Amino acid sequence: MGYTNMRHCLEDLEARGDLVRISTEVDPYLEAGAIQRRVFQNKGPALLFTNVKNTTFPMAGNVFGTMQRARYIFRDTLDTLDRLFKLKIDPLLFFKAPWKYLDVLPMLARTMPKRVSQGPISRGETTIERLPQLVSWPMDGGAYVTLPQVYSENPARPGIMQSNLGMYRVQLTGNDFRTNREVGLHYQIHRGIGYHHKLALEAGEPLRVNVFVGGPPAMTLAAVMPLPENVPEVVFAGSLGGHRIKMVQAANGLPMPAEADFCISGRIVPGRELPEGPFGDHLGYYSLRHDFPVLRVEKVHHRVDAVWPFTTVGRPPQEDTVFGDLIHELTAQLIPTVFSGVREVHAVDAAGVHPLLLAVGRESYVPFARQRQPQELLTNAMNLLGQSQTSLAKYLVIAALEDDPGLSARHIPRFLQHVLQRMDFARDLHFITRTTMDTLDYSGISLNQGSKLIMAAAGEVKRRLGMKLPRDLPLGEFSRPRFMAPGIMAVQGPRSTQERDTHDPEVEKLGERLNNAPGMQEFPLVVVVDDSDFVTRCWDNFLWAVFTRSDPATDTYGMGAFVHCKHWGAEKGIVIDARLKTYHPPVLEPDPQVEKRVDELGARGGPLYRII
Template sequence: MGYKNTKDCLDALDARGELLRIDTEIDANIEIGAIQRRVFQAGGPALLFTNVKGCQFPMAANIYGTKERVRFIFRDTIEMVERLMKLKLSPMEALKKPWKYLGAPRTAYHTMPRKVSTGPVMENETTVSKLPQLISWPMDGGGYVTLPQVYSESPEAPGFNGSNIGMYRVQLSGNDFTCDEEVGLHYQIHRGIGHHHAQALKKGEQLKVNIFVGGAPAMTMAAVMPLPEGLAEIFFAGAIGGHRIPMVTRQNGLPIPAEADFCISGSITNIEKPEGPFGDHLGYYSLAHNFPVLKVDHVYHRNDAIWPFTTVGRPPQEDTMFGEFIHELTADLVPSVFSGVHEVHAVDAAGVHPLLLAVGSERYVPYAEERQPQELLTNAMGLLGNTQTSLSKYVFIAAKEDMRDGESCHNIPSFFHHMLQRADLTRDLHFITRTTIDTLDYSGISLNQGSKLVFAAAGSKKRELSSTLPTETTLPDGFCDMQVFAPGILILKGPKHQEKRDHPDSRLDRLGEMLKSAKGIEGFPMIVVADDADFTAQNWDNFLWVTFTRSDPATDMYGVGGFTHAKHWGAEKAIIIDARLKTYHAPALEPDPEVEKRVDALGAAGGPLYGII
């Protein structure tokens, strides 16, 4: 059950007609990533590049490029893992329907890794410089591992129970890293390896780390799985992989998956060096910042090693498929992890962490004549205090009691319509300022620091949303091109941003003052100011990406009738979100035109991508 290594998985995809071998020489510097993105966007097959320029190892991509392919790879185990998770929620389920859970003990048995003395991964040693040096975007700082499984163990409680596997960025070359001796390890806040690193520093030790590439697809899935702290990903890998993961145990060293394609083994030193830039999944570059250095001791690989990779960029990308698959597995867990919360939706089009939509209960005062957000605020704080949802920047949460049958936070246009009809803008906006935010989000006041907003809505409709432009509208100089994006949402073009970081823009205050007299403005409770109104209003994906990746709630929200009372901010008629690119934002990702031309040629008649892109 389950594929034990990369080659077995690719062979199975090949047999299904879902693998394309590309024997043409392809450059890992930008070209190979551009191909992967284009094939993903076209819904194309997995790719095996057999002739990588200047590299002895083949590279594989788009393995997880469609939801159907992901489900096929884990087809033997997904149903039982879902049942196992449900069993954890309610053991009574097993007593009521024991026939549904007959396989659960076997699945639980598979969670335990199997210790072995050696394995294929130990067959060869090489150096970092001989590994594939994937550069995905023109401004990337060097070669990167983009599907790493970074393994560490708690120095205070070593062993599988105290282990963590995360998909943290690994820079192999470039910047000031000593060739073959050092690699950069970029781990973001709220990651399990951070706890291990803190323990090592406290003990005055270096933290041992192994970076696996390839092997069982279950190990890749485990590395991206947002499991609760204290639940080791290696156990989940066995469950979703359908077999006990064989781990090579080494004296005075961390274990290594026997079936991995590669392993970089080393220790995090007390040295930090600049890591980056890197084109990231928000659609912008994350810039160079100091991060820990991993001193490399060994680089192992198997005889038939294949280097799996992906590239990230503005969503949707291949990593979107991971998110959708994880949602399928964990949807039933939401009410148990977050009491009172019925569903959540980390919006991929907005870069995942910038925008979280949720539905919760509002039961605190059931006898009240008018329902208002109370329990919803408790729910929202729970979301911001646990697991990966704690990195959310905007949390829009609605009361389940107000939602019609079939309404869901996964239907984004309908959910926004519901929220904007019911929110009391003078009461229901709750800011958390100068707090931690996602490392990759450059909209805040510094690296890792910005603000959050809980936007709650409960009770009856407060307004009817309009789809007709307000009249008698006068805009300040530099603002123009006002247009209706959706009922209740206006978009307009603003002048180029000129302020310093952590400084509001008085021109947006002036805009709010002038819009107070516009006739019908109350029908548009959300107004977005962008650099390009036409682009932003083109579709929901553009609107979500621009609005929520380019704004910090506390710095970039203004009001039509904005006010502050007893440190509470609200707006009488509408909120204005400044979604322009700021002077301090990281640049957006742009493809290399010359590389794109080469990819076009590969898709022409007679080329290996003909009929695919």
Template sequence: MGYKNTKECLDALEAKGDLLRIDQEINPNIEAGVIQRRIFQAGGPALLFTNVKGCKFPMAANIFGTKERLHFIFRDTIETVERLMKLKMYPMEAIKKPWQYLGAPRTAYHTMPRKLSEGPVTANETTLAQLPQLKSWPMDGGAFVTLPQVYSESPENPGFAGSNIGMYRVQISGNEYNNTEVGLHYQIHRGIGHHHAQALKKGEQLKVNIVVGGAPSMSIAAVMPLPEGLAEIFFAGALGGHRIPMVMRPNGLPVPAEADFCICGTISNEQKPEGPFGDHIGYYSLTHDFPVLKVDKVYHRSDAIWPFTTVGRPPQEDTMFGDFIHELTSELVPSVFTGVHEVHAVDVAGVHPLLLAVGSERYVPYAEERQPQELLTNGMALLGNTQTALAKYLFIGAKEDMEHGENCHNIPVFFKHMLERANLKRDLHFITRTTIDTLDYSGMGFNEGSKLIFAAAGSKKRELGTELPKLPTLPDGFGEAKIFAPGIMILKGRKSETSRGEQDPQMEKLGEALRHTDGLEGFPMIVVVDDPDFTAMNWENFLWVTFTRSDPATDIYGAGAFTKAKHWGTKKSFIIDARMKTYQAPPLDPDPEVEKRVDALAASGGPLYGII
């Protein structure tokens, strides 16, 4: 029941006809990543590279690349795990309908890891230099582990119950790293940070195991947004359908027995530059100092396979992780966030920059006109807990107004609903100089920026425009207006030259020029961009450009803007400056030569023929 290691899983996929072996030599330096991304975009099979240039270990990719494949891998457990999770919301259901929950006790039993003295993972030792040197994008600073399971335990509460498994970026070569240390890039709001803080407080170094491969459920557990205090190792057992076997090592930190590889070490007091790295927002995350892990041992099993993925502008393989997690947890949202009915971290906008949500508005049910009140409480909760706290823009609407089945997963309908109902003088609420996603370079500084709660409730306040109004003379360099969707206008802007944290006087002039425009009331949202044609091509481009290239407090302006008692509002339209700024990280561009090599692999007679 459930796959215990990578080889078991790949053998099953191959027997099903859902795995492609590539025996031709493939370079882990960019080429393997290009193949994986293009196979994913084509909805293709899992991949097994049997001949990796400069490395004796085979590499596997796209294991989690389709929803159907994920359901196949976890076909024995997914329904029972969903039922077990629902018991948190509806405990009486198990009494009323026990036949629906008969598997839950056994699933709960599987959550407890099993201790072993030895296991396949510790059969052999190797070095960092002998591991696959995967580099995904041309400007990457070195080789990275892209599907790691980083295991740590609380120094104050050691053991499985106090453990954390996270998928944090791990750089194994390049920059200043030698063959005995790696860069451990963990971002804010991550569980390992609590463990590291506890170790520093106690004057200790934090022991860490970086696991690659093993039970597929371990990879899902590493990205699962579980409540604080619920260890990922327990969830991995439930989803995997078996107790995860753990080899107890002399240093006291266990190693998953069925893993393919494990890098064991301690976080030192040293920091070194890590990056750049092509990341999931669609840009490079730049070089910054991060903790160094001093490596003690590198273990691998005798039939070790190196699973990997590559990330970049969504959708990518990690999109499937997000969809799968939403499937498992969507019904739990109201139990975690009281009054919130559904949330949608918008993948095509880089996941964290844009969060859409539907909440209740019940604070004043007797009022003649509903307005955002409970929604603001809901919004603060979303921005203060779990992974939703990384959101930069939160659009939240009232369920009571959604009489025709509107929801936050139908993005065009949701935006129309919100823009029709928002009171622009009242409903934009900023949080300034706060923490934002580590990978987001649009803000005031590293990990620092702002957030916006855009809340809308009540009756329609405007009819959204579908024809361009006659625009006045705009400041030099601004023009080429396009309608993207009802109520949303795109304008071409001059090249941005502002410094970080500074507002652009030319954007202020644009707002002043537009404030008296007749018919602008139908366009509450205006977005200024470098390339209107690219931005207006589809919703994916629009969302990515708008919400990854702007910081709310710095880059929102208004046609008729005002500030009263420190509250900002606008009389006609809010204007988002979504131009590329001088201080933002560069977007990910492919290497043309490598793309040509992959094209050749897809030609007649090549291993990728008929797939991409």
């Protein structure tokens, strides 16, 4: 059976030597987050801070910091979930080998939450300002909950079966929030709580919301699972945790997990939105201040032995990378059942997840054609952009599995080489302009608005990719050309001064010059960057800088660009302007003094000696 609460999980990790207690006083302002990130980067243990400044509650960090530890936490149910998903794909498997699936039915019986009259969460009450005030990055607008489980129900059809549980960030202090009475609730587009909020606004009523922190680890993972709309996350948590989630009533009348560590219970007030942010986010930049809903706090419940789990996000990889990898393991086999014709998808973590989606699909529309080209792949791509979290993809690159049955979207260098060899840049670029995009991505033309680009490749190899840069390139004011990979070149540009939603004429001219340069037919992808040495140092740098700092429609230029009947294409290849723009938010940078204090904890005799 899985863990029923966070404390049992932490005690078990400590018993197996996979948790370190830190009794030295730790400041939740910058220091706790810096420690957690450093330990994560070193693949270190879970952390329990027992002496946290300005609060009586201990904090737990890096609990899900490695795949090995995450698999261990859910070890009792992962195999059964795998068999359950296989049955969904092929129900006849049960009749072929029923003995392999005997534990699936008991698991299904454990999925439904169980209402109880009381539980540990009901025994304590505190205030917002007494909670750990975690501030992860120097420019953050206040203290945040970074592992929240935000629970809401359909106000027209209340009940757990019409509920949504999501991980939407919660700002506890700062800005114009009334101390102890209000917190900021930032939810992005395409989130389940948005529909509940819409119904409440239409009815002119507050929306009841509970924010759970801690409790069964399965609840934390369920909050970030991309589940179908008709599957409540609390129900999935029962399957993942191996037990029915016990629920008691919170101050606002909604349920809360009986074994949760904390629950902030309240209502979203109609018509009261306040600035939330800045916040150092998972793309590696600050998301800025914007008006978001306000949760009016009615009560902060807690258990008497409560622990405050936390994480910090920033430029990938971070602890949330592990969540993504675990979700991929759980759901990879379901992809063809959700997206017909798609074998594999990979939301690239190093690029910030949503900015870059790679996919392998089927191309079988015209199997007798003498010259194969993307057709079914485009249907597959539109399907991906029309459903669930894949709809937030900004660059979608899709290739045909028939061209290479061993091709995998997880092997990025080989995948991109395969695509660049086969793409027809005059035909296979498809833009969707002025559409919705990820709230956290500031490369577009406004908040929540930008463009998307589908790049599709099918058929025979069309070009040889260069392994050595051409000489005497006509770069003009651009300089320092660097080889990244076969067919990919980076050049360094002057600092961008372009306003939002405008083209840079100098990059347009660069594309024209490169189109006429000898040897450029072997380099169909050129990226303009602020530091070509940094970008070409490793794939993580390349993926992060190129795809988080560019908007497809605004920042894509052509080597031999043309427009025909509203279709944009290029003769030899494309140039992507991936420089930081005047309207981009600041890059996350740690506080040097805090980093020095963390260094001291890792010195000989310190609690993190030989860990960081």
